[in-house]
Every structure is written in C-alpha cells, then in structure tokens.
Amino acid sequence: xxxxxxxGHGQIALRLERLLxxxxxEAVGVIRNPEQSADLRAAGAEPVVLxxxxxxxxxxAQVLRGADAAVxxxxxxxxxxxxxxxxxxxxxxxxxxxxAEQAGxxxxxxxxxxxxxxxxxGDEVFDAYLRAKGAADAYVRSxxxxxxxxxxxxxxxxxAGTGMVLLTVSTGRGPVPRDDVAAALVELLDTPATAGxxxxxxxxxxxxSVAVKDVAGN
Numbered sequence: 001x002x003x004x005x006x007x008g009h010g011q012i013a014l015r016l017e018r019l020l021x022x023x024x025x026e027a028v029g030v031i032r033n034p035e036q037s038a039d040l041r042a043a044g045a046e047p048v049v050l051x052x053x054x055x056x057x058x059x060x061a062q063v064l065r066g067a068d069a070a071v072x073x074x075x076x077x078x079x080x081x082x083x084x085x086x087x088x089x090x091x092x093x094x095x096x097x098x099x100a101e102q103a104g105x106x107x108x109x110x111x112x113x114x115x116x117x118x119x120x121x122g123d124e125v126f127d128a129y130l131r132a133k134g135a136a137d138a139y140v141r142s143x144x145x146x147x148x149x150x151x152x153x154x155x156x157x158x159x160a161g162t163g164m165v166l167l168t169v170s171t172g173r174g175p176v177p178r179d180d181v182a183a184a185l186v187e188l189l190d191t192p193a194t195a196g197x198x199x200x201x202x203x204x205x206x207x208x209s210v211a212v213k214d215v216a217g218n
Contacts, residue, residue, distance in 0.1 A: 001020075003189065005030065008030050012111055014039065015179060016071065016182040017044060019183065021045060027044060029045040032049070032050070034047075050063060052074060053087050053091065053092060060098075067103070070107070071185060072111065075088060090136045093136035097148075106147045108147065109151065110150045112136070116130050116137055116152060119134070147195035151188065152199065152201065156178050158177070158178060159175075159177045161177045164204060165184065165204045166204025167184065169198065176202045176203050180208065184212070187209055187212040188212060193216035194216045
C-alpha cells in the first residue's frame, strides 16, 4: 500500500512509518521543515515538504493521488498557542480531508484526542486544542466520500508498546504508549470494516489485533 501521512515527523507518525516500511508498504510523510527529511528517510519513509497551513487543496491532492490511504497525524504541538490549534489541528485536517476527496483516496484515518469536542468549554490553550480537534473530527465524519476512522488515544507515553489495549467507543481515561498507537493505526488501515467508527484507545488486556477485529464486528 501507499499511505500518505500528514505530520510525518510527529512521534506517532515516525513510528507508523517504520512499521509500514518494515512490512514493505510505501509510507509518504508530509512535513513542513525540509531539515526533517533525513529523519523520515531513516524511518523508511519518503518525505514531501508541504506546509499544510498555506497549501491549497490541489497542492495536497497532488501528493495524495495514487495513495491507498491517508493518515492525519499532524498537530500544532504542545508549545503552540490557540491560533495554531485552529490553523493546524482543525484547518489542516479539513484541508487534508478535502484533498483526499479530490484525489479519490477513500480510506482516511485520523489521530485525534480523547476529549475532543467542538463545544468543549474553557479558555486555556488545551481547551482550544480539544475544540479544534473536535471540529476537525466532526468535519471528517460529515464527508460521505471518505471511509474514515477516528482514533482517540488516551495519555500518550514513550513506554515500550505491549500490544495489549482497550479499544472501544468509550474507554475512560488512561495512558497508552505511542508504540501501541502506531501499531493500532496499522491494524485500522488493514481493517476496512472499521470505517465509520470513532474509537478511544488506552492500554488494556486485549491483544491489539483481536481488539480491532472485535470493534470491526469480525
């Protein structure tokens, strides 16, 4: 498969790229900073330099054409203000979804956040982040031309992945290693029957592949 990943230098995205490359898939990482290209190549991915805050739908669609799937894993980052939550966490996600539609890429997976809600109250930057992610998720869910799946991990850690998770519509709060989030994305990409689902993910007691089959109804 050829899979295009927005936010290709993110911690989850780099893990995902390594997993995809290791099994022979073609991973393409969209990055804003050309200095990050070497890190993507080291992960086995093809870097594409494109700023999703200024690119047009057609610019992004050109990158997506011929892909089997698109993964939105971009984010403004923890040190950014509320304005960039809007332009990246919401705006870039909307742009990527529109571009996938234009390019004819149906399979669309989003790395969201537990608690994402377009109506989330509060004036802190993290509140703005949850609103932006919630608005992006709502937009993606409205696109009938996309076979979308939205993954909302719990508190991300850099612990080694265990492959044991709880994956369901509502898990409650809990941590999850980034390793396991990346592995979950691979399983979701391989499981078209998860299209149309918004899922939460934390560490748990079920093997990941079994958990994905379970939510897919297999």
